[in-house]
Amino acid sequence: MYITPRPNVVMTRGDGAWLWDEDGRRYLDFVQGWAVNCLGHAPDVVRDTLASQAGRLITPSPAYHNRPQIEFAARLCEESGLDRVFFCNSGAEANEGAIKLARKWGLEKRDGAGEIITLTGAFHGRTLVTMAATDKPGWDSLFGPAMPGFRRVEFGDLDAIKAAIGKDTVAVMLEPIQGEAGVVTPEDDFLPALRKLTRECGVLLILDEIQTGMGRTGPLFAHRHWNLEPDIMTLGKGIGAGVPLAALLASEAVSCFEAGDQGGTYNGNPLMTAVGLAVLETLCDPKFVEHAKHVSECLIAGLDELAAGFEGMGVRGLGHLLAITLPKPCSKSIAARCFDAGLLINAPRPNVLRFMPALTTLEEEVVEMLAILRPIVVDEINR
Numbered sequence: 001m002y003i004t005p006r007p008n009v010v011m012t013r014g015d016g017a018w019l020w021d022e023d024g025r026r027y028l029d030f031v032q033g034w035a036v037n038c039l040g041h042a043p044d045v046v047r048d049t050l051a052s053q054a055g056r057l058i059t060p061s062p063a064y065h066n067r068p069q070i071e072f073a074a075r076l077c078e079e080s081g082l083d084r085v086f087f088c089n090s091g092a093e094a095n096e097g098a099i100k101l102a103r104k105w106g107l108e109k110r111d112g113a114g115e116i117i118t119l120t121g122a123f124h125g126r127t128l129v130t131m132a133a134t135d136k137p138g139w140d141s142l143f144g145p146a147m148p149g150f151r152r153v154e155f156g157d158l159d160a161i162k163a164a165i166g167k168d169t170v171a172v173m174l175e176p177i178q179g180e181a182g183v184v185t186p187e188d189d190f191l192p193a194l195r196k197l198t199r200e201c202g203v204l205l206i207l208d209e210i211q212t213g214m215g216r217t218g219p220l221f222a223h224r225h226w227n228l229e230p231d232i233m234t235l236g237k238g239i240g241a242g243v244p245l246a247a248l249l250a251s252e253a254v255s256c257f258e259a260g261d262q263g264g265t266y267n268g269n270p271l272m273t274a275v276g277l278a279v280l281e282t283l284c285d286p287k288f289v290e291h292a293k294h295v296s297e298c299l300i301a302g303l304d305e306l307a308a309g310f311e312g313m314g315v316r317g318l319g320h321l322l323a324i325t326l327p328k329p330c331s332k333s334i335a336a337r338c339f340d341a342g343l344l345i346n347a348p349r350p351n352v353l354r355f356m357p358a359l360t361t362l363e364e365e366v367v368e369m370l371a372i373l374r375p376i377v378v379d380e381i382n383r
Contacts, residue, residue, distance in 0.1 A: 017358055037238075068274035087245070101256070158194060183317040216321050317355075323353060
C-alpha cells in the first residue's frame with residue numbers, strides 16, 4: 001500500500017554510517033531510520049546477538065518468562081530509576097500502553113480522571129489513540145470519529161498547562177525534545193517546573209522518549225539533562241538499534257495493570273530483548289559515550305559555522321538529535337539535492353533540516369557530510 005513517497009531506488013546493504021542501493025551507489029546516512037539505528041547499519045553486536053539467541057530460543061510466548069527479558073528489564077530499571085517494564089514492538093504501542101496505564105491509575109487513584117494533556121507540536125504515534133494525542137493538522141478527522149480524552153496546550157507554556165489541569169486530568173504527556181516538530185527544545189526551567197507542577201496537582205508526568213532516549217541526546221535518557229524523573233516513560237527506536245523493540249516503564253506506585261489488561265503475542269520475546277540488552281550495554285560503555293560526545297560536538301560546531309553565514313539560520317537540539325533552521329522554506333529541495341549527491345537528511349518542516357546520525361558516526365564522516373551539505377544549502381538560500 002502507498003504510505004509515503006520514496007525515491008526510485010532499492011536499498012540492499014548497510015554498514016555503519018553508509019547505505020548502498022541495488023546499483024552499488026552508496027549514501028552517507030544522517031537519518032538512520034529516523035533515529036532508530038543508534039549503532040549504525042548492521043552493527044556486529046546486533047548481528048551476533050540475533051544469531052546466538054536464534055539458535056537457542058526465539059519465543060516461548062508471553063505466557064512464560066525468558067531470561068533475556070528478565071535481565072533486560074532489570075537493567076533498564078537500574079538505569080532509569082523506574083520499577084516496572086512492559087516490552088512491546090513499536091513506540092506507538094508503548095505510548096498506547098502508557099495512556100492505558102495512566103487512565104487505569106486515574107480510575108483507581110484519581111476518582112475516575114482520564115483526560116491527558118498533550119502539547120502543540122507533539123508526535124506520539126499512528127494508532128487511533130496516539131494520533132489523538134498527536135498534534136498534526138487534519139489527524140483529528142482523518143479516521144474519525146477522533147478518540148476523546150485529550151486536551152492540547154502550547155508547548156513550553158507552564159501557565160497554560162496549570163490552567164488546563166482539572167479534576168478530570170490524569171496526566172501530562174510530552175516529548176522532552178520534540179522530534180517531528182523539528183527538534184524543538186524547551187527552555188531550561190520548563191521541564192523541572194512541570195515536574196513540580198504535576199506533583200503538586202497530583203497528576204502523572206509521562207515522558208515520550210521514543211526518539212530522545214537511548215543516548216540520542218547525550219545521556220541515556222533526555223530528561224537527565226534536567227535532573228528529573230517521570231512517573232511513566234516510553235522508549236523505542238534506538239532501544240533495539242534496528243530491530244522492532246520498545247518499552248513502557250513506570251514507577252511501582254503507577255503500575256496498576258492486572259492480568260489481561262495488557263499484552264501482545266511477540267512482546268518481550270527473547271530474540272528482541274537479547275538484542276536490547278546488548279545494545280544497552282554498548283550505550284553505557286564509557287568509551288562509547290565519550291566518542292559519541294566528541295562527534296556530536298564536531299557536528300554541532302560544523303552546523304553552527306554553516307548557520308553563521310546567513311541571517312535567520314540557527315542550530316538547535318542536543319547530542320545526535322539536531323536541526324538547522326533555514327531563512328526560507330527550502331528544506332525539501334535541499335534534502336532532495338542531498339540525496340542526489342549521496343547524503344540522506346530529513347526535512348520535517350519546510351524551513352527545518354533534521355540530523356539523526358548513528359552514535360557510532362566518525363568525525364571524518366561528519367566532515368564529509370558537511371562538505372556535501374554546505375554548497376547545496378548556500379545555493380538554495382541564495383536563489
